[in-house]
Amino acid sequence: MPRGSKMTLAAVTVLAGAVVLLPSAGAQPAGRTELPYASTSPLADRVLGSVVSISAPLPPEVGPRPPECDRVSYLRWRSADGPAESVDADRVLVAQPGIFEGAGAFESVARNTVVAAAERGAHVEFWALDRRSNCLEDHTGVQAALATGNLDTATDYYFHGADIDGARFGGHASGADVAWLAHVGLEQTLRDQYDILRHEFPDQAVRKEKVLCGGHSMGGFITGYFAEWDFDGNPGTTDDAGYNQCSGYFALDTVIRAGSPAPVGASLPELPDELAASLAATTGSAAAVSPVLQLPAVINPETTNLLSLTGLAARLDPDGVNELVARMPVNSNVDWTLRTLLAKDYTMFATGEPDVRTLNATNEAVLGAILDDNSQPLGFLQASVGFLTGGPVQDKHFPVPGTQETLASGAFGDAPKASPAVYRPDVLYRWLDYDEVGTAASLPDEARYTNRASEVTSIGELARNLSEPPLDFTEWYFPMRLPSDLSQTSAPQRIHRDGVARNPVLTLQGSGGISLPPSGHPGDVPIVLPGYNHIDVLTAAADQNDGRAEPVSRALAEFATR
Structure with a gap:
């Protein structure tokens, strides 16, 4: 296989004064393993995080794959003073990730929810499931850099052939190494969740009582199918029915319903015609030739790994200047990705002038410029993490005019877009955190684009979430079979069509999140979260600018403890 071992550090790695247990290189262990991991989160002493892996071989007809892909994994968060066994918890929330998303994306909302439930006198766990395709990822460089505290450890490993x-x-x-994923779609994804729940809660009555099922983004639609699925193929028996594995459902900027979510790029007609046609053709051709989505820029294994490395640079040295940008490979994939994400207008996108690599910015400012709702062009990748400072900004007009009056919500979000106005070595752009917006550190231009009420996620916490969890925030290999299967309405085991309606549902949607259809659930009244974007429902800080506790985790805790 043209890849390194997923985790090849020796059995114990020291990270920030804590111990992280990692499997050594070699054969995968049999049965179930659970390995704790360290976190620099302020809640780390109250909430324990671990990665759980369970043996679950794929059918032989799937074809050759690495041995670690015959396992299913999830991240588990629980109260430090709560029960060690999940069956003894009061409730367990089990989340399906969204598109291009891994289990690590739930790090903040999971810890905040566990703490919010504890304050209500309950011991709640939060599990985030990881897709099979993520077994192909190699996080050795990131994990090693966290241990050494040196970004070079990671970049030398990924870019320069250094060994760890x-x-x-x-x-x-690519090619034969990912061919087996053509057989891993909706049915296998649902089966993996069912097998995890049965393994961890062997008694179906206990599962039904204690488990809440849900997800973020595409994960809500996967959960809708899960609720309607018949796992033994016999509609006359219902203990195996999806709705009987959960006592309720939760939707994080999504809806719980079987069917297909709006695909990435669904709002392409809002783009200029020629760009919409080009992107649509690229997406279609990529899907036709590969079982994983590999677009020539922005979304492919190299660039999604770069996002993790961007978070790592901001985590290790927030005020370091352009540390990752200077180390990035010089190739067309990386260059076009940087232009797509950071170009201020079509001229800059087309010509590469000024060169985005010459922007003088701190590591935090680079991360913010890539993911903040005032600069990230794609709505499904936006978070509200603060604003640029240190130099002048101007309206951003790529890929659409960036003023609030002309932006269309949905594909591009509804926040006005800004871009650095100068690329000079004497001007250093820095980042205002979410709780620094509207303070004395702000610049006059900032008020044109944002305000304290619309900033909810800490840039430091986002950097930590992108780099620390052993299962990642962004997945490298998104299986194309999954969205294809989600669009079907005649799945043979989608038998219990009233499965979603049989349990209560909690729906939480960001005011600036993606466009969503109604769930159709008779009791569903979505709670709209002011200032939240699509990613914020997972990453928002525990303490908000209005002086209140974070509302997503608070609502989840209340839902779990009713």
Whole structure:
């Protein structure tokens, strides 16, 4: 396989004064393993995080794949003073990730929810499931850099052939190495969740009582199918029915319903015609030739790994200047990705002038410019993490005019877009955190684009979430079979069509999140979260600018403890 071992550090790695247990290189262990991991979160002493892995071999007809892909994994968060066994918890929330998303994306909302429930006198756990395709990822470089505190440890491993504990990064999987994923779609994804729940809660009555099922983004639609699925193929028996594995459902900027979510790029007609046609053709051709989504820019294994590395740079040295940008490979994939994300207008996108690599900015400012709702062009990748400071800004007009009056909500979000106005070595752009917006550190231009009420996620916490969890925030290999299967309405085991309606539902939607259809659930009254974007429902800080506790985790805790 053209890739390194997923985790090849020796059995114990020291990170920020804590111990992280990691499997050593070699054969995967049999049965169930649970390995704790360290976190620099302020809640780390109250909420314990671990990665759980369970043996679950795929059917032989799936074809050759690495041995670690015959396992299913999830991140588990629980109260430090709560029960060690999940069956003894009061409730367990089990979340399906969204598109291009891994289990690590739930780090903040999970910890905040566990703490909010504890304050209500309950011991609640939060599990975030990881897709099979993520077994192909190699996080060795990131995990090692967290241990050494040196970004070079990661970039030398991924970009320059350096070895870590005897392992070298072998490149990104493609061709025959990902062919088996053509057989891993909706049915296998649902089966994996069912098998995890049965393994951890062998008694169906206990599962039904204690488990809440839900997800973020595409995860809500997967959960809708899960509720309607018949896992033994016999409609006359219902203990195996999806709705009987959960006592309720939760939707994080999504809806719980079987069917297909709006695909990425669904609002392409809002783009200029020629760009919409080009992107649509690119997406279609990529889907036709590969079982994983690999677009020539922005969304492919190399660029999604770069996002994790961007978070790592901001986590290790927030005020360091352009540390990752200077180390990024010089190739067309990276260059066009940087232009797509950071170009201020079509001229800059087309010509590469000024060169985005020459922007003088701190590591935090680079991360913010990539993901903040005032600069990130794609709505499904936006969070409200603060604003640029240190230099002048101007309206951003790529890929659409960036003023609030002309922006269309949905594909591009509804926040006005800004871009650095100068690319000079004597001007250093820095980042205002979410709770620094509207303070003395602000610049006059800031008020044109944002305000304290619309900033909810800490840039430091986002950096930590992108780099610390052993299962990642952004997935490298998104399986194309999954969205294809989600669009079907005649799935043979989608038998219990009233499965969603059989349990209560909690729906939480960001005011600036993606456009969503109604769930159709008779009791569903979505709670709209002012200032929240699509990613914020997962990453928002525990303490908000209005002086209140974070509302998503508070609502989840209340829902779980009713």
